[in-house]
Amino acid sequence: MAKLYSSFVSKTQQIADIGNSIAVLSWDKEVNLPKGSARFRSQQISTLATLAHSFAVDKKYRRLVEKLAADKSLNRQQKKNVKLTLESIEKATKFDSAFVKRRSELVSQAYHDWVKAKEANDHTVFLPALEKLLVLNKEEAEILGYKKHPYDALLDIYEPKLTVAKLDGLFKPLKRDLKKILRKINATKQIDNTFLFKRYSKNTQWQYGLDILEQIGYDFNIGRQDISIHPFTTSFSSQDVRVTTRIDENDFSNMLWSCIHEGGHALYEMGLPAEQYGLPLGEAVSLGIHESQSRLWENNVGRSLPFWKHNFKSLKKKFPKQLEGVSLRKFYKAINKVSPNLIRTEADELHYHFHVIIRYEIEKELMEGTISVNDIKTQWNKKYKSYLGVDVPDDARGMLQDIHWSHGSFGYFPTYSIGSLYAAQLYVQAKKDIEGLETQISKGNSTPLLAWLRENIHIHGRMYHPEQLCKRITGEGLNSKYFLKYAMEKYSDVYGIR
Amino acid sequence: MAKLYSSFVSKTQQIADIGNSIAVLSWDKEVNLPKGSARFRSQQISTLATLAHSFAVDKKYRRLVEKLAADKSLNRQQKKNVKLTLESIEKATKFDSAFVKRRSELVSQAYHDWVKAKEANDHTVFLPALEKLLVLNKEEAEILGYKKHPYDALLDIYEPKLTVAKLDGLFKPLKRDLKKILRKINATKQIDNTFLFKRYSKNTQWQYGLDILEQIGYDFNIGRQDISIHPFTTSFSSQDVRVTTRIDENDFSNMLWSCIHEGGHALYEMGLPAEQYGLPLGEAVSLGIHESQSRLWENNVGRSLPFWKHNFKSLKKKFPKQLEGVSLRKFYKAINKVSPNLIRTEADELHYHFHVIIRYEIEKELMEGTISVNDIKTQWNKKYKSYLGVDVPDDARGMLQDIHWSHGSFGYFPTYSIGSLYAAQLYVQAKKDIEGLETQISKGNSTPLLAWLRENIHIHGRMYHPEQLCKRITGEGLNSKYFLKYAMEKYSDVYGIR
Numbered sequence: 001m002a003k004l005y006s007s008f009v010s011k012t013q014q015i016a017d018i019g020n021s022i023a024v025l026s027w028d029k030e031v032n033l034p035k036g037s038a039r040f041r042s043q044q045i046s047t048l049a050t051l052a053h054s055f056a057v058d059k060k061y062r063r064l065v066e067k068l069a070a071d072k073s074l075n076r077q078q079k080k081n082v083k084l085t086l087e088s089i090e091k092a093t094k095f096d097s098a099f100v101k102r103r104s105e106l107v108s109q110a111y112h113d114w115v116k117a118k119e120a121n122d123h124t125v126f127l128p129a130l131e132k133l134l135v136l137n138k139e140e141a142e143i144l145g146y147k148k149h150p151y152d153a154l155l156d157i158y159e160p161k162l163t164v165a166k167l168d169g170l171f172k173p174l175k176r177d178l179k180k181i182l183r184k185i186n187a188t189k190q191i192d193n194t195f196l197f198k199r200y201s202k203n204t205q206w207q208y209g210l211d212i213l214e215q216i217g218y219d220f221n222i223g224r225q226d227i228s229i230h231p232f233t234t235s236f237s238s239q240d241v242r243v244t245t246r247i248d249e250n251d252f253s254n255m256l257w258s259c260i261h262e263g264g265h266a267l268y269e270m271g272l273p274a275e276q277y278g279l280p281l282g283e284a285v286s287l288g289i290h291e292s293q294s295r296l297w298e299n300n301v302g303r304s305l306p307f308w309k310h311n312f313k314s315l316k317k318k319f320p321k322q323l324e325g326v327s328l329r330k331f332y333k334a335i336n337k338v339s340p341n342l343i344r345t346e347a348d349e350l351h352y353h354f355h356v357i358i359r360y361e362i363e364k365e366l367m368e369g370t371i372s373v374n375d376i377k378t379q380w381n382k383k384y385k386s387y388l389g390v391d392v393p394d395d396a397r398g399m400l401q402d403i404h405w406s407h408g409s410f411g412y413f414p415t416y417s418i419g420s421l422y423a424a425q426l427y428v429q430a431k432k433d434i435e436g437l438e439t440q441i442s443k444g445n446s447t448p449l450l451a452w453l454r455e456n457i458h459i460h461g462r463m464y465h466p467e468q469l470c471k472r473i474t475g476e477g478l479n480s481k482y483f484l485k486y487a488m489e490k491y492s493d494v495y496g497i498r
Numbered sequence: 499m500a501k502l503y504s505s506f507v508s509k510t511q512q513i514a515d516i517g518n519s520i521a522v523l524s525w526d527k528e529v530n531l532p533k534g535s536a537r538f539r540s541q542q543i544s545t546l547a548t549l550a551h552s553f554a555v556d557k558k559y560r561r562l563v564e565k566l567a568a569d570k571s572l573n574r575q576q577k578k579n580v581k582l583t584l585e586s587i588e589k590a591t592k593f594d595s596a597f598v599k600r601r602s603e604l605v606s607q608a609y610h611d612w613v614k615a616k617e618a619n620d621h622t623v624f625l626p627a628l629e630k631l632l633v634l635n636k637e638e639a640e641i642l643g644y645k646k647h648p649y650d651a652l653l654d655i656y657e658p659k660l661t662v663a664k665l666d667g668l669f670k671p672l673k674r675d676l677k678k679i680l681r682k683i684n685a686t687k688q689i690d691n692t693f694l695f696k697r698y699s700k701n702t703q704w705q706y707g708l709d710i711l712e713q714i715g716y717d718f719n720i721g722r723q724d725i726s727i728h729p730f731t732t733s734f735s736s737q738d739v740r741v742t743t744r745i746d747e748n749d750f751s752n753m754l755w756s757c758i759h760e761g762g763h764a765l766y767e768m769g770l771p772a773e774q775y776g777l778p779l780g781e782a783v784s785l786g787i788h789e790s791q792s793r794l795w796e797n798n799v800g801r802s803l804p805f806w807k808h809n810f811k812s813l814k815k816k817f818p819k820q821l822e823g824v825s826l827r828k829f830y831k832a833i834n835k836v837s838p839n840l841i842r843t844e845a846d847e848l849h850y851h852f853h854v855i856i857r858y859e860i861e862k863e864l865m866e867g868t869i870s871v872n873d874i875k876t877q878w879n880k881k882y883k884s885y886l887g888v889d890v891p892d893d894a895r896g897m898l899q900d901i902h903w904s905h906g907s908f909g910y911f912p913t914y915s916i917g918s919l920y921a922a923q924l925y926v927q928a929k930k931d932i933e934g935l936e937t938q939i940s941k942g943n944s945t946p947l948l949a950w951l952r953e954n955i956h957i958h959g960r961m962y963h964p965e966q967l968c969k970r971i972t973g974e975g976l977n978s979k980y981f982l983k984y985a986m987e988k989y990s991d992v993y994g995i996r
Contacts, residue, residue: 013541013545014545017538017541017542017545017546018545018546018549020538020542021519021522021523021542021545021546024519024522024523024526024542025519025522028522028526032722033738034718034719034720034721034722034738035719035720036717036719036720036737037720037721037734037735037737037738039735039737039772040515040518040734040735040737040738040775041734041735041738043511043515044515044518044519044522044734047511047512047515047516047519048515048516048519051516051549219534220532221532221533221534222532222533222534222535223532223535224530224532236535236538236539236542237535237537237538239534239535239537239538240531240532240535240538240539274537277538
């Protein structure tokens, strides 16, 4: 049986090798591809994707995995790898090749239409494709199956075991209490953060970003940072994890917190067990937990007073003119300024959740059939007015702003909020478990925190599903009260509210 | 039948997609890979290589190609694609998977041993692996088959139709006449090229290299240059062709002519017909013809007086101090300085052939069995003394200097000389065909030359084998007299010999 398991490992790793090759080609596409070189790259990626899929649903491979699933001599980790692989196979084989082909053709058409619609600033250009994608997602939900709500089937793709019921339970108090906090904030004096929009030179920003990445534990021996239009993290194994960033000379925040955010994602990937390469236990457990790692470093650490107690001096040295006369406290307040806006990716920590909730509510109702794609714009704009108090001036800055729907991804957005909520809950636990955690951070030492994340989260790969993992670590399932407590504490300090 | 051909194209392109993905992963390995990230990269490349091979020798694919080979309705280009593909399949299927596996294992062991041997500066560390590789190459020759000499089978891998008989015919006058020329050069005054070894700043060299690449027609819209330890050209399609270089601040020649050399390779790849992507007619015809393109640009153009008539002014602007008091003529002589040396890759245009001939003679005798691997060192050192007049001080600078044997490549070296010979013969023809070619070059306009190469060589892919191609263009097969005439003319001018 040892031989059977090892041939399972080698076949599974082969599929992972192809997947990681796709990741290399995609990274290269975003980071290095010459302008005129797109022509054959998509074809190359698509050939590899087709291969990986055909191997993953190969009947002989499935029989091997099924045989192993019945094997009682495997150890706990081996069993888990086999079980999760079998689940993936079962999921993948639910879709016949005609469906897969239709989906892939539809997505490339939809992406094309979305780009055109955004350029034309006209949502109606995107609606026909979006309608087809919705139909497809409904079909997909039926094929995958669900207990209560068709949307549950889609949520589960990105965040195992996540359901509408759970999300409603999380979002209800979140909406209510965040509104209260924001009302209080709005009643106070505006924070001055104009010095963050002075000219910060590219090279110095770049170097500072590298320094901060190194400080939080990003290992440049097995990683590198490059420039791309949209910052992202990618991994070709836990031993080769790369981040990208972008630099805006007139907006200091743009790069630095995206650096720390991607750094957080990367630390998770770097912490996955290398000996489980290509196997489920060598993979991140969910998008929500992944996002919890990036948010924890970006917000709970990277926008905290202890972090800047240590780093503000070196930052001032790099940018003496831009930060002349700015105190640590003024800086801390500025980087935590709260104000409603139109674009999700530019939102502050508090408003961010409303951006997500709006998308969640719309997707849920679309899946229920209580609204149609023709209603999205009205719903979108109404909700932005009601939740964020902003008027949506056009479609490009409205319902066309995100790429996700053009990829056919429904159920993805909630993982962003889930990530923040997990981050807050985990950070509370980390402070309990690590004596003097924030004192250490204020001395520039985040090693104890990284070690804690490694031990409690990273090293387990997909051994526990997100909710299980959260319970193991914090003693309870995800609860939005931790985020709300964190928000109240932080913004009491920043805005003097109570 | 049109449907059959199109399914042949799609299957063949799929194999090419995998091959090009390997090329991306390999490029990334040389250019970007973080120091500690090697662990899974070789496995990823090897998985893709195994896949590509298994598809290439797939029985269903072979039947498809065989069926098409009997189809008379195909046009000339289609026929050629089918014929060359069938030949490749037949060649590949001659080796059973046990042989392929043995070869690949042996090569990784041999590479490892070679690195160790070079570090230890001790050829005996490499000999056992080299002996096994020789045995393997002999087997390979028998499997592939040959008419006269076992070495012919290996030569044909890199340069279709090249044989020992042909090479002996080319090398005999080359050896004889080059010796005469070198004797005359040695009797003249040494050229002063010390100003090429002043400090040339990295950034300015880099920028100058980019300018020169652009000038010779390298298209940065579908290409890019990066830094790597050993300069190379790679291509992921004719629409994505990348070069690398290295910079030595204390040796100006190191980068610039390597830039032009790789640029020449790249111009060939960029000139291959995009509509034949992945098919034989979209591929370069041979290593020798490839090398002819790099050498033609590097030497016939890049070390010529007309080229520097145009460029010397801009070079002096970039490096005014380093080139103070250096005239165009002095510069031209310096960049064509001839002197014997130990290392092939650092040799001048004339001595280069002796480096190759030494390797050729040794490989030939190894394949004949007239010498054994134990004799290589003695033979090597004796020949270096006799042909180049230099004493080989150690193994690292002797028989261990090249990577080729560690890859199991016997028969590769001759293509380097063949490339120079082709370059000279082609350049003579280009000057006949293009009125005022060198006047144009002296005005910074090499477009007519590139257009000529495109039309006569690049666009044909593998339509004609090298000798055919040469006959079509120049009216005769490869003849070393053109190189000798070029050398005599150039060095008469540079050294005043007659």
